[in-house]
Amino acid sequence: MSDHRELLARMLGPDGPEVSCEQCFELLDRYVDIELAGGDADARLPGMRAHLEGCPACREDHESLRAFAATAADEAPHV
Ligand SMILES: [Zn+2]
Numbered sequence: 001m002s003d004h005r006e007l008l009a010r011m012l013g014p015d016g017p018e019v020s021c022e023q024c025f026e027l028l029d030r031y032v033d034i035e036l037a038g039g040d041a042d043a044r045l046p047g048m049r050a051h052l053e054g055c056p057a058c059r060e061d062h063e064s065l066r067a068f069a070a071t072a073a074d075e076a077p078h079v
Contacts, residue, residue: 008060015030017047018047024048024051024055025058029065036066
């Protein structure tokens with residue numbers, strides 16, 4: 001049953017870095033930070049976007065974290 005692996009590898013593209021859900025979860029904070037700072041999160045953390053596009057669970061996490069981070073930044077007290 002190696003077909004599944006091959007199919008997955010093809011979906012991720014040629015020598016695209018593979019990000020597991022666990023890694024995705026660990027990097028999500030930084031990914032969102034870079035995104036909100038206007039940086040190129042996809043270039044800094046390769047493989048993340050591909051994973052988010054292919055993984056509804058992580059995509060949902062990403063969206064709620066982004067919404068949360070945006071709200072938190074908005075509500076941050078002026079120092
Ligand atoms: Zn995932």
